[in-house]
Amino acid sequence: MTFLLTGLNHKSASLEVRERFAISEADLPAAVQRLAQHPGIEEALILSTCNRVEFLARTAPEAVGLTGFLADYFHLQPEEFRPYLYEFRDREAVRHLFEVASSLDSLVVGEPQILGQVKEAYATARAVGAVNAELDALLTRSFAVAKRVRSETAIGSSAVSVASVAVDLAKKIFGSLAGRTVFLAGAGKMSELAARHLLAHGAGSLLIANRTAERAQRLAEKFGAQAVPFSELYDSAGMADIVISSTGAPGFLFRKEHAGRFLHRRRNRPMFFIDIAVPRDVDPAVNELDGIFVYDLDDLQSVVDSNRADRGGEARQAALLIAEEVERFMARLQTAEVVPTIVSLQEHLETIRQAEIDRVRGRLGQLSPEQEMAIETLSRGIINKIMHTPIMTLKSAARDRQETTTVIDLVRRLFNLRERSAAAKQSANESTGVRD
Amino acid sequence: MPLIWLRVAVGCYAAGLFYALALLSRRGESWRQIIVPIVSLGMAFHFVSLAEAAAIEHLTLASAHYSESLLAFLIMFIFMMIRVKYKTTSPGLFVFPLVFLLTFASAVEQAPLHFANPLLQRGWVFLHIALILTGYAALFLSFTASVLYLVQTRSLKSKHHPRQSSGLSSRLPALETIDEIGYKSLLLGFPFMTFGLVAGIALAEARFGSVYYRDPKVTLSLAMWAVYLLLLYTRWNRGWRGRRAAYLAAFAFVAALGAWIANFFSGFHRFVAP
Numbered sequence: 001m002t003f004l005l006t007g008l009n010h011k012s013a014s015l016e017v018r019e020r021f022a023i024s025e026a027d028l029p030a031a032v033q034r035l036a037q038h039p040g041i042e043e044a045l046i047l048s049t050c051n052r053v054e055f056l057a058r059t060a061p062e063a064v065g066l067t068g069f070l071a072d073y074f075h076l077q078p079e080e081f082r083p084y085l086y087e088f089r090d091r092e093a094v095r096h097l098f099e100v101a102s103s104l105d106s107l108v109v110g111e112p113q114i115l116g117q118v119k120e121a122y123a124t125a126r127a128v129g130a131v132n133a134e135l136d137a138l139l140t141r142s143f144a145v146a147k148r149v150r151s152e153t154a155i156g157s158s159a160v161s162v163a164s165v166a167v168d169l170a171k172k173i174f175g176s177l178a179g180r181t182v183f184l185a186g187a188g189k190m191s192e193l194a195a196r197h198l199l200a201h202g203a204g205s206l207l208i209a210n211r212t213a214e215r216a217q218r219l220a221e222k223f224g225a226q227a228v229p230f231s232e233l234y235d236s237a238g239m240a241d242i243v244i245s246s247t248g249a250p251g252f253l254f255r256k257e258h259a260g261r262f263l264h265r266r267r268n269r270p271m272f273f274i275d276i277a278v279p280r281d282v283d284p285a286v287n288e289l290d291g292i293f294v295y296d297l298d299d300l301q302s303v304v305d306s307n308r309a310d311r312g313g314e315a316r317q318a319a320l321l322i323a324e325e326v327e328r329f330m331a332r333l334q335t336a337e338v339v340p341t342i343v344s345l346q347e348h349l350e351t352i353r354q355a356e357i358d359r360v361r362g363r364l365g366q367l368s369p370e371q372e373m374a375i376e377t378l379s380r381g382i383i384n385k386i387m388h389t390p391i392m393t394l395k396s397a398a399r400d401r402q403e404t405t406t407v408i409d410l411v412r413r414l415f416n417l418r419e420r421s422a423a424a425k426q427s428a429n430e431s432t433g434v435r436d
Numbered sequence: 437m438p439l440i441w442l443r444v445a446v447g448c449y450a451a452g453l454f455y456a457l458a459l460l461s462r463r464g465e466s467w468r469q470i471i472v473p474i475v476s477l478g479m480a481f482h483f484v485s486l487a488e489a490a491a492i493e494h495l496t497l498a499s500a501h502y503s504e505s506l507l508a509f510l511i512m513f514i515f516m517m518i519r520v521k522y523k524t525t526s527p528g529l530f531v532f533p534l535v536f537l538l539t540f541a542s543a544v545e546q547a548p549l550h551f552a553n554p555l556l557q558r559g560w561v562f563l564h565i566a567l568i569l570t571g572y573a574a575l576f577l578s579f580t581a582s583v584l585y586l587v588q589t590r591s592l593k594s595k596h597h598p599r600q601s602s603g604l605s606s607r608l609p610a611l612e613t614i615d616e617i618g619y620k621s622l623l624l625g626f627p628f629m630t631f632g633l634v635a636g637i638a639l640a641e642a643r644f645g646s647v648y649y650r651d652p653k654v655t656l657s658l659a660m661w662a663v664y665l666l667l668l669y670t671r672w673n674r675g676w677r678g679r680r681a682a683y684l685a686a687f688a689f690v691a692a693l694g695a696w697i698a699n700f701f702s703g704f705h706r707f708v709a710p
Contacts, residue, residue: 172610173610173611173612176610269612290589290679291589293592299595
């Protein structure tokens with residue numbers, strides 16, 4: 001079994017490229033299912049957020065990669081996207097997943113949202129049956145690792161979220177945020193977070209427009225804000241000092257001519273656009289206008305990048321923690337391979353023990369409960385002593401893939417164990433879930 | 437003129453000059469705490485020198501040295517007002533070098549130049565000159581704010597983290613605050629400049645019977661005043677700020693500089709050695 005992880009993120013690909021690979025929430029179940037049914041793939045999971053698209057699969061060892069699937073799914077030539085992709089296998093794939101879930105690989109290191117997104121991706125994949133055995137164990141472990149990183153390092157508590165970066169920038173433009181109007185175009189989680197931060201730092205009023213009016217209404221009630229019809233988008237935006245845009249619109253929502261009109265109406269007072277939509281809502285050309293500042297997700301990243309250095313210590317600590325977790329998971333995974341052999345060895349010796357006791361039991365006559373117990377203990381003691389060395393050898397061999405196969409073969413031949421049965425495999429899977 | 441106090445002040449302002457240079461080369465951080473006390477001390481000595489000169493020499497404002505010194509003091513005064521109100525020393529980047537140059541020029545030991553026209557040496561003329569110098573000082577700070585506005589705009593457009601970008605831009609106040617500083621300076625300076633010019637015209641009418649509008653100094657001063665008015669007008673009417681406002685302010689500043697230089701060519705504002 002092999003883990004294979006291919007994907008692109010804010011570091012490997014620009015926003016333009018990521019936009020082309022983003023898979024919408026609605027399309028996700030079908031996409032995961034298709035990936036899981038791709039030849040050579042046994043389990044699959046797809047994580048698609050504004051900053052990354054990751055394809056995780058458990059494949060047959062001989063499987064070549066996911067390029068074929070990607071080319072197929074996105075109707076692209078492999079050469080077109082290969083430069084933007086990274087690919088990790090086994091240990092590296094596990095490490096990457098742990099880092100992603102722990103928000104170490106995030107645009108904003110330590111931001112809490114990513115874990116929820118990974119969990120959602122997991123739920124989606126599980127619902128369509130794309131995740132069942134090893135991938136399940138891996139994902140479950142990644143949640144635990146993320147929790148550990150959050151609680152044992154300060155990376156989460158000192159998280160500089162995109163939202164707080166946006167607040168810093170807004171303050172750099174407007175000074176005090178008191179009396180400023182914030183306009184949300186699209187009421188996603190991210191924009192909600194940003195709005196919350198801005199309000200917490202004194203922003204005066206909040207206007208919300210969303211294609212689904214109910215969602216805008218609900219959010220407006222939550223913040224004591226004002227919901228405005230989406231059809232009056234430009235009128236409302238023109239009233240705002242800060243516009244946070246996160247709609248799912250396929251093209252640009254705010255173009256230079258709109259921004260020019262806003263400026264005219266505002267008598268050239270500065271205006272701040274925060275574009276957290278993928279694909280983008282605000283034409284980058286808008287930033288060329290005097291007095292208008294547009295930051296999209298990539299820009300926020302470059303801003304946040306400089307933050308990363310600040311938290312180098314925490315990040316290093318988190319990386320150590322993750323390395324430890326990767327080792328532990330890999331070891332457990334390898335042990336899982338020898339477990340069926342250990343189980344059949346135990347079963348085999350137990351059968352012999354039972355048979356031998358049954359054979360001599362008749363000749364011993366009436367026995368006291370103490371004597372019964374003594375025979376039981378004696379026979380168990382013997383088989384445990386006999387099993388001890390082979391089991392230890394199997395477990396220690398598990399750290400090396402090649403040795404594992406050799407030792408498994410050897411033990412099976414020595415004790416004349418039958419081939420791994422489906423039942424043994426099943427119980428092995430169960431035992432990986434609980435054993436450490 | 438009591439040069440000793442002024443020279444001590446020049447020494448303090450020199451620290452300001454080095455601070456400004458250090459800011460440009462992105463090393464000004466460690467100086468930030470001490471620079472304001474140093475230049476404040478400079479201002480105290482500066483004030484003593486001005487007051488002493490006023491007491492001893494009966495306010496001979498009509499000397500080039502004295503005017504320069506007073507102008508420098510006024511600029512520092514507005515700078516300090518801005519610092520108290522907006523908690524920023526950023527305008528120091530331009531203010532300190534200019535103040536240093538002005539005070540340095542007036543502290544060198546040579547006989548100060550005086551206006552050739554003895555009529556200009558006392559009385560109401562003091563008011564005329566003081567008002568106009570205040571107008572100059574305010575205009576200069578407005579120009580400074582315009583440049584800082586452009587620097588800040590560029591820094592924001594280049595998309596670095598506001599807390600991380602090193603050097604000057606990281607220490608600049610918020611864009612809107614800079615804008616307000618520039619605008620308020622403009623508003624403050626305009627009445628001074630206007631009344632200064634009116635006083636000058638009234639003086640000329642009273643003393644000479646007519647105003648020499650063709651005198652280069654008078655022409656340039658009026659041009660500067662017109663630009664000043666235009667700056668305020670575009671601001672009120674169109675909300676011009678940023679690049680366009682900076683160009684206008686720069687133009688007004690150059691005109692003011694020209695008006696100052698014109699002291700050496702003007703028919704009756706002319707400086708001569710006594």
